Amino acid sequence: MSKEITSRQDDYAQWYNDLVIKGGLADYSAVRGCMVIKPYGFALWEEMRDTLDQMFKDTGHENAYFPLFIPKSFLSREAAHVEGFAKECAVVTHYRLKNDPDGGGIIVDPEAKLEEELIVRPTSETIIWNTYKTWIQSYRDLPLLINQWANVVRWEMRTRLFLRTTEFLWQEGHTAHATSDEAVAESRLMLKVYADFVENYMALPVIRGVKSESERFAGAIETYCIEALMQDGKALQAGTSHFLGQNFAKAFDVKFSDKQNKLDYVWATSWGVSTRLVGALVMAHSDDEGLILPPRIAPVQVVIIPIYKGDERKDELDARGKEIANALKKAGIRVKFDNNDNNRPGWKFAEYEKKGVPIRIAMGLRDIDNQTVEIARRDIREKLTFPQDKLVEQVEKLLIEIQQAMFLKALLYRDEHITRADSWQEFEKLLDEKGGFISAHWDGTPESEEAIKEKSKATIRCIPLNNPQEAGVCIYSGRPSRERVLFAIAY
RNA sequence: CGGGGCGUAGCGUAGCCCGGUCAUCGCGCCUGGUUUGGGACCAGGAGGUCGCAAGUUCGAAUCUUGCCGCCCCGACCA
Secondary structure: OOHHHHHOHHHHHHHHHHHHHHOOOEEEOOOOOOEEEOHHHHHHHHHHHHHHHHHHHHOOOEEOOOOOEEEHHHHOOOHHHHHHHHHHOOEEEEOOEEEOOOOOOEEEOHHHEEEEEEEEOOOOHHHHHHHHHHHOOEHHHOOEEEEEEEEEEOOOOOOEOOOEOOEEEEEEEEEEEOOHHHHHHHHHHHHHHHHHHHHHOOOOOOEEEEOOHHHOOOOOOEEEEEEEEOOOOOEEEEEEEEEEEOHHHHHOOOEEEOOOOOEEEOEEEEEEEEOHHHHHHHHHHOEOOEOOOOOOOOOOOEEEEEEOEOOEOHHHHHHHHHHHHHHHHHOOOOEEEOOOOOOOHHHHHHHHHHOOOOEEEEEEHHHHHHOEEEEEEOOOOEEEEEEOOOHHHHHHHHHHHHHHHHHHHHHHHHHHOEEEOOOHHHHHHHHHHOOOEEEEEOOOOHHHHHHHHHHHOOEEEEEEOOOOEEEEEOOOOOOEEEEEEEEEOEO
16 A cells, blocks of 8 residues: 555545445445445355354354344334444335326325334344343253344444444354353354454454453443554454353343253343454555455455467367366366456456456466466466466465465554554554554543543554553553553544 | 545546636547457557536636535444
8 A cells, every 4th residue: 555545534535445346346326325246256255154154163153044024113113222232223014016197206105104113123132132032041042052144224324335234244153152251252163263254264363352341242241352553553343253141131121041940041142243344355455556365265266267369279279278167166266267358368458457366377378389378466466477287286385375475464563553652642652653453551431431522533452351550650641550551542 | 424535438547726629547448450378469440518506717527606426434234
């Protein structure tokens, strides 16, 4: 990313929009705040989704599906929850349209008003816990470990492609447990799953932590989160896992009999990641030439581009290209052989760079004669010539190398952008000039947190897990503090 | 919902101050040909109620008023 682009916020927004749109991931739609995810973008999401889905299953979870609509009364059962979501709900009030008797178009039939309005789910805790009530009677029914892949709607005031759209795709896990400890362990386990996925597949280092009280999920006792850093120095919450205590069990009256036949409310967790992860990927890894996708989740890992000379030996080039593509495919590599003759090689090079394909293999007559190919790495934009034999091994090795290099580059950037501040002046100066995470003492009160947010726009992103205890004074209030927490301007 | 900017062909735009061959240019698209190692070239062609509505005027993309939509910033948030 160039200096000029980082220097101004609106240019950075433009840079990001261009990456998403020109990279072929998504477009704005006719509906305000919603986006169309294009085939390439959806293929990327599918790679991420399928990987996560397997990780959930490997940790004992099952998929299910719950309704899109939530009766209004459900939402009000948990007080903090309703407060958190009421302001951004889409509401269904009618179920029929009719022709306008005054001519012209079509109108909502006033006679088709619903007795109880339906809320388009902003999240599914309420409808799910209403269901769990009928599923859980005994400790033998526990733990209940369910995930759903779904769309949700939150009527946000301002939207951004992938990062915040009115409708978005996500997964939400909702589990029920016999003990508090078990539920806490579950929410921590899922945080680990998320962190592993984002770091190992998305090549994006994250900080694991817990949210402060005021940043907590509406209805949670504890919110665990992973926080990533974007190239403009702003933080992005990449995933959350909540320990819900017995709040939802109480609100929806979900009790179980333990081994001693004693009735108790169950303990709950919920956890989710969304298509926002795609946005994180784009912002964290791209450069001015376009997207850079990490090999492990790139929908196309290798693109092969033949370079023709008229019709001369075209068949030979095609045959050899397909052969190489098949060999790579057999090794489990996602490969595309692009011999579309409508575009010239230079155009294709640029196009696949914009799409972030990790490896490009170019092959012309020169290569056929020399038994070589040209391999170009997207991440460091390096071109090298390799012999065709052992190409599969070479590509496999390179994909791993790229994955590692991308993670290390992001890690280096992230670590360089965690800075300690010991005074308010230092804190403001860092926010203004450097950005990133700022590690500073905080007195632990919501009042100081709020005042800091008000004055600096920075929020507490998290209190890192296993945070070292260290005596100090709050950068805002001057009162004693036991530990540093991470502040940042966030998306 | 506040502040800023913008709506002209599929996309990006010039023209708007100062009303009158003015609907500009680039990309893309279609046809034919030559091409293909970093976004090809030549020739020909299609595509527009200048966001919508009203007003001023002999005459409006251009001036006035109202509306609609979009983007960016802020508040809100994953």
